[in-house]
Amino acid sequence: MPIRPRRSVLYMPGSNARALEKARTLPADVVILDLEDAVAPDAKEIARGQVAQAVREGGFGPREVVVRLNGLDTAWGEGDLKALAPSGADVILLPKVSRPEDLLAAGKAIAAAGAPERTAVWAMMETPLAMLNAGAIAAAAADRTTRLSGFVMGTNDLAKETGARIVPGRAPMNAWLMTSLAAARAHGLAILDGVWNEIADEAGFARECAEARDMGFDGKTLIHPSQIAPCNAAFSPAEKEVAWARTIIAAFDQPENAAKGAIQVEGRMVERLHAEMARKLVAIADAIAARETAA
Known part of the structure; x- marks a missing residue:
């Protein structure tokens, strides 16, 4: 597979039409058009239609286009899958993957929904069980049914589920981050670091980007366009x-x-x-x- 830069990976809320349009012009390497956390329950169906249309229309240039679905066990997951699997997105991002069986079931459903063969799957690594099963989840990539090609760390959800605090240096999470990274590399997967929440703290963000780069992550997920340039700089070789x-x-x-x-x-x-x-x-x-x- 050709190498693709994945330094900056920006979440964009699927319910915001202006944000979807803006995603076509931002200097992020990857855009994640989000149907899950960034979208309120009463806006889920609107977001689904807008994201499906945006992906079909294209115009994202060299940016890799990822769609994060709602969990397939939620009220919106099946509808998301039917609308987005055949849309032509580069990647479908599955939330809260905790076991390899989750990927096998999702892979079969994605194929049945008409996804092109080139559409890959990334797994959100954001549950305690996922941390315990990281190696087995990554190993599922050997089964082409799963389409698995990458991990995305969900550090906010990990903090919520475990009670671990997100502190400078992320000592409470480093074991999980490095275990997930080792699992990904052992099975040839890309892996992206979690988000930085304090948008105004530019120095803290730069520090965490440097830490993630030194750990070996391919890039970092972002929540605001202002984070793109410093993230690109941090993950670009000098x-x-x-x-x-x-x-x-x-x-x-x-x-x-x-x-x-x-x-x-x-x-x-x-x-x-x-x-x-x-x-x-x-x-x-x-x-x-x-x-x-x-x-």
Whole structure:
């Protein structure tokens, strides 16, 4: 699969027509058109119709389009599925996935509703049971019925369900975050960090973006357009990093180094695993450059 930047992933309420229109112009890598938490119960059906129409009309350019449904066990889930599965969205985001069986059932329902083969599924990881089952949930990606290709951390719901506080550094949640990340990486999934609630606290947001980047997340979910630019900056490789990565790649590509496991580059010992890391970093940097050109 081609690498896609997923640095900034913005939730947009499906009940707000102006927000849906604005989603086509914002510099976010991904937009999540939300039918669940961001929509009041009395606006669910309006939101469903507006989101289905927006996705069918397109016009989102290089942005990846994700639709978060209401849970399939709710009064709105079945209607959401029938309206959005065949819409052409890139991804269907399923809330409160707690067991691999949830994905198998949803995958069958998504196919039966007429989803194109290319439509993927992401799982919200936001329940205590999901944290205990993270490895098994990620392993469900091996069954193509599930369409699973990514995790999205639901840190607010985790706080609600466990009583853990969201504090600077997120010490109460770090074990869950890293367990979910390890599970995702073990099975080739993308993984996105949860939201930052304090929109006015720019320094705190920048700190948490840097923490999530250093943990290994692909990007971060956002609740306001003002968070896009700093998030993109945090999750974009620095020019110095990219230049060094290209130097490592060039050194290992030399014929005399083709069979070597470790070489010296500019006075530093570099192993072949560093070359693999360098190729991944350059690939994401190139994908970001292409994304920004396409915008």
